[in-house]
Amino acid sequence: MKQAGTPPEGKWTGPSHAGVKAPEPILLADPARRFAATAQRLERLADGHPLEAWLRFMAALADAQHTVATTLAPAATLSPAQVMQAVEARLPPLAADGHRRDASWSDGLALLLELVDDGQLPPAAQQAMEQLRSSDAASLEKLADRFLRGGLSATDAAAAVYVAAALQVYFTCSAARLDAADLRLLEERELCPCCGSPSVAGVITATGVTPGTRYLYCSLCSTAWNHTRAVCITCGGTRRLSLQAIEGDPGVVKAETCGDCHTYAKLLYQLQDTQVDPYADDLASLGLDLLVAEAGFARHAPNPLLLVGDEDSVAG
Template sequence: MRQFEAPPSGKWTGPNHAGVKAPEPIVLADPATRFAATAKRLAKLADGHPMEAWLRFMAALAEAQHAVATTLAPASSLNTASVAQAVNARLPPLAADGHERDPSWREGLASLLDHIERSELPPAARDAIEQLRRSDAAALDKLADQFLRGGLSAADAAAAVYVAAALQVYFTCSAARLKADDLRLLEERSLCPCCGSPSVDGLITATGVTPGTRFLFCSLCSTAWNHVRAVCITCGGTRRLSLHGIEGDIGVIKAETCGDCHTYAKLIYQVQDTQVDPYADDLASLGLDILVTEAGYARHAPNPLLLVGDDEAVAS
């Protein structure tokens, strides 16, 4: 089966003969650990990092996400029929750009803001929090829609980073209520089978049933799904792929570039560090993004927190 073709009827079409085990095609995140793991990893990576203040802010943001995910847990519950209808149509059941959000996402945003320590934030960041607190439900939903559909204005960037963080919690908690066995990989394999969002990066596993497998990690609902290696996740090309890393680095994270479409995607190698976290390690490797971009490649999709974030607005 070629990449991007629709799977026939089963959830997986990989090898199934004796002695060969296929990787799980879809793995849903656990809201109880997803954001805590990111926060812990960011705190570790921040030590001595050139962007230490910003990474520590992102760690605090992840801690606030964890608090919301494990207390309020804002989410939407889809009935079995709705999920089956979407899956049969080869559509993500929690489609980010069309899903009717439960009002609890706004409660999650308010709770997240309550957990942010504002005393150490610069004025622009404090102003953004106050702007969100003063906004009514319609204004917040509009901002969320603009973020999910790529229509944010520069003026909303500082406030939208918190909206993005709240939406990550909401969609992660919503996805966790689904059953992986009820889902199917999409025809466009680079998109999340749960919410249709692009991945933040890929992880090459070192443990589990099938070590050496690539899993992509959703930038919004935190779902992981299997994607074959040595294939460009943007155009499906295989002939002009190259791996690039930072000289002197141990090789935890590399950029896979495609000479056909001139895009790149990050790959994290768990064998080099078993404590890696797809979300934290992506944020901490902006130097690699800069180098690859300067070489003429465009990132396959932005990290949502980088898309709307402004390091001068959110970190001292």
């Protein structure tokens, strides 16, 4: 997963003149709501969907994440000095590829496996879970490192989907212990200011102080941060952007494609559906990914759960 570079010297504060309210630059997720909202949205989107069985499995996985986040709550606690040191060094304080993880993340993984294993999953999924249960701590840490640093092999895929889910809980709970006011937007604005990971999707708000604002949602720690609209989040281009959607679709999810770098990022519109969830709606809109891929565009960054697994290996 691509990590962060050098952020600007000062914090972004938005317009300062009277009468103009700037959007909050950084919003930290609430672990008590994040995974429950995704699970509920996936259940709703699964009805009648061509990938219904897989979406229901992903809903069950998100529900298990919610239980881990609200009972065990695996997380690291950074001191104010550690946060300040990271920010002053132009680094995200929970940098995914450099953060020394607390051992509680693997306790979260163990509980997650227990919650997801209903005895009815296909053989590949059962085998993957047994592999994880029989792995020692060092092996699990190496697998987590390979996931976070983009070094997964094909043989890792089935097991790593559960590792990815456990790491999402760990980093979300860890980020929630920070103060957004202590963080700084990065110079590479497409990357999370908290952990340096790429976004999974963007949401165009319909409510709040500044409706119409775009927030990118971190694929790992669930932090949201403001990003200017009509700007490619990959290359910063503005001239050759266009929106793509599936014909006949209600317009909740669109792909913003860039003709300069030939990448795309998904946008979700709250005005069309106030219940949109960047994590659930991204999974349920794989048809849009296929559409824009066939047109020659590459996704700006993969969904980590799709990076390491597919519906055949988990849902049957």
